[in-house]
Amino acid sequence: SQSCLLEITFIPKTVGHISGYLTISTNDPEAKTINIPLLGEGLPTPKPVISLTVESLDFGSVIVGEKKSMSIEIKNTGNADLLIDSIKISDKENFYVEGNCGQITPGGSCGINVVFKPKVEGEIDSFLTIVSNDESKPTLRIPLHGKGRPKPKPIAKVDHQFLDFSDVILGKSKELTVKLTNEGNAPLKVENVYITGENKENFSVQRNCDNVEQGKNCDIKVIFHPEKAGTLTGFLIIETNDKDIQVSISGTGKEKPEPKAEIDKPFGLNFGSVFVGESKEKAVKVSNKGTADLEIKSIKIEGDKNVFSIGSIRKAQTQCSVLRPKEVCVITIVYKPDSFQQNTGKLIIETNDKNNPRFEVPLSGIGTEKPEPDIYVEKTLDFGNVEIGKSVEKTIEIQNNGTAELIVENLIISENGNFEIIGNCPVIKPKEKCQLEIIFHPTKEGKIKGSLKVVSNDPDEPQINVNLTGSGKKPALPEIFVSKKLINFGTLFLGETVTKEITVKNKGTGNLFIEKVYLNDSEGFNIESNCGTVEPEGKCTISIRFSPESEGRKTGTIFIKSNDPDNKNISVRAIGKAIKVQEKEIDLNKDGKADENDIQKLVEDVLEKKKETPLDLNDDNETDIIDIILFLKAIKLMEGR
Structure with missing residues (x-):
């Protein structure tokens, strides 16, 4: 009735279901061997597994001195506790970590904040290092990036460092503007604007802005109102939250200006002799030698108004009602006589010059007769009958019966296939003449008409036509x-x-x-x-x-x-x-000589037609009267020897 206790220990060496038997051998006759089944399951060894919600952190652009925070969650996805040994940052000057994680149970998580607070400008890189008991990833390095950008500030700029008001008359004022611009990236505060310097009482300032947003501008007006003559200077001071700006200012106070009128022809205009019906121009210049505008109140002619007139009144591009200092007005006077006599008049100029309010310029001229040319040319030139292929030349005279040079502007021949002009008469002096040669060379039969057109400067006869006539006839040909x-x-x-x-x-x-x-x-x-x-x-x-x-x-x-x-x-x-005939050839009767007896013999033989007489002197195969004549000539030649 006793028992004993056996303790069975399961120590799996592999993962998975494992079975076996416990065998107990005894002396029990009925159950000498007892087999007890053993069952178990080998499980994996528990391990922690670390995971992060981000792989890197980019903080973007952060103003130097300011900070930006970004979070990271550390998770344990394993089945054992995750132990975080350390969390460190390589660049501790610009990055730091807020929070800490010690032990994270399986399935748990822990959060930390990484803060970027740049101390310098530019690109900044670092690493966040996490050391844990994760055997597969004992160390994790997370890249960190950010950019430190400058701290925004205003930048004050003005468009002028010097204001020149030039001349301003005492008692008047002149306004100039300084444009203040904020070229920075923060609001510009205008704290104060004022004038300083020895002559500050001659200047004043108006401002219409207290704050200038970035990229904007505002106008500061400076007014110069001189209280005394001479050069006056000062400084415009602009105080801002960026810096103080100083602009030099200067102006000259001037006494009240006055106009001063002068003319270049105070002793008058003499036009001399001018042909009646023609005109001549002369000019009078009015100058403003003063310091104020010169007003020309009126310009008129007195005296012979019918021959003297005002042609034009002008300065550079405008009329002459007002002349600024140093400007000049040109007044053109036209003299056009209508009779043969002397003419006089006056040019009256009235201005606002207190010292010279009125100018009187004498005008004079003489009208004379205009010389004119007077052309004379015979109106007809006849060449008569001329054989075709031949030519006849005639002279024509152009006379100048006038008192001026006659200018022959053009000579034009019509029918220029039959008439031709030789010579030229460009200018003919008074009472002289010029000769031209006209050639008529007909190209066809019958009456031929043409004309010579004489174009000149004769005012009464600017064009004269000379009739040219002639007849072409057939040429006289030999046969x-x-x-x-x-x-x-x-x-x-x-x-x-x-x-x-x-x-x-x-x-x-x-x-x-x-x-x-x-x-x-x-x-x-x-x-x-x-x-x-x-x-x-x-x-x-x-x-x-x-x-x-x-x-x-x-x-x-x-x-x-x-x-x-x-x-x-x-x-x-x-x-x-x-x-050639030998004497023996014509000795027909064979008496040793050629004589009249031989002639008688030949005649008898010819008349009797005796062919035995061999005489054919001209080789025509017969003896005939020709042979008799030649025979007589031969006898005479023989006798002549």
Whole structure:
């Protein structure tokens, strides 16, 4: 009835369900072995796990000296307590931590604040380091970033460091403005504005602003009201929460100005001699030599108002009612005489100059007769009949009968295909004349009309037309005629000479010019000519001489070159034959000599037509009268020897 207690310990070495048996062996005959099942589960070892709500902190831009806070939550997502050993920041000058975390139970969290308070300007970087008992992440580094920006402040600027009021008349004032601008990034406070300096009583100040927002401006007016003459100076003081600004100021007090009028022609304007109907201008200058505006109250003419007048009254670009100091007004006076006499008058100028309120400028001039040119030209010029292709020249005179120079501005020819002008007459003095040559060269038959237009400065006749007439007729042309185109000298004995003539006639209406008569290289022919100029219906002679020096037929060509437009070159052909006869050939009766008996023998044989008589002197294969004539000539030649 006793028992014992066994204690079973479960120490798992692996995670998960684990089973086993407890076996008890005894001497109990009925239950020698008892197996008791053992069951258990191995669980993981408990560990803490750290996690953060942010990975980095960016504080942006923070003004130096001010601070910005950002929070971080530390969580324990493990199953054991999380122990935070330390929380540190690398840059303790510009960052620090508010709050602390020691132990965080599983599922719990703890919050801390990181504060950025920059002490310098510019980009600033650091790290937040958290050390814990998390075996996997014992140390966490969180980047920290921020930028220190300058502390905002106002910046006071003015647009002028010096104000110059120049001249201000005593008893009057002048106002200038200083513009105060805030170029900073904080409000600018205007604490005080005042004038200081030795002459501060001559200046005063008006301000319309106490605070100037950044980027804005305001005007501070300074008034100069001089109480005495001379240069007066002072200082404008502007006190602000940025700095005090000093602006130098200066002005000159001037006594009350007065105008002073002067003219450049106090002794008058003499226009001299001016042609009646024409005009001449002269000017009077009115100057303001004073220090105040000069008022010109009136300008008028007295005396011969019909010939003297006011042309223009002007200064640089405006009228002359008021002249400022040093300005000049130019008054133009026009003199236009209407008769041949002397004229006088006065130019009256009234101003506000107390010392010279009125100026009287004498005016004088003489009207004279204007010299004028007086042109004279014959109105008609006839050239008669002129052959086409030829020309006729005639002279025309342009006379100046006036008292001034005659200017011939233009000479214009119409029908300029048939009429032409030579010469020019630009200027003709009084009582002189100029000659022009007009050429008529007709290009067609019949009456031809044209005109010469003379344009001049003659006031009465500025344009004169001269009628030009002429007739074109057909040109007188030569017409060559040659009496013969062929000259036959027949048969000649060697040593014999024969001369023949041809007549050259001019059947045309113009002179025939025989320019050249020549012979080609022809043996036995020569020419002589008395032909040169052959008048219409006239004639001349050309002699052709045939004097053969060898036997045979001879030919030659005479060439006649002339001005006949249709027959410039004419040729005349010359022919002849030369023979040589021995005495034995014509001794027909064989008596040893050629004489009259042989002639009788030849005639009888010819009449009886006896062919046994061999006589064919001209080689025409027959004996005829020509042979008889040649036979007689041969007998005479024999007798002449």
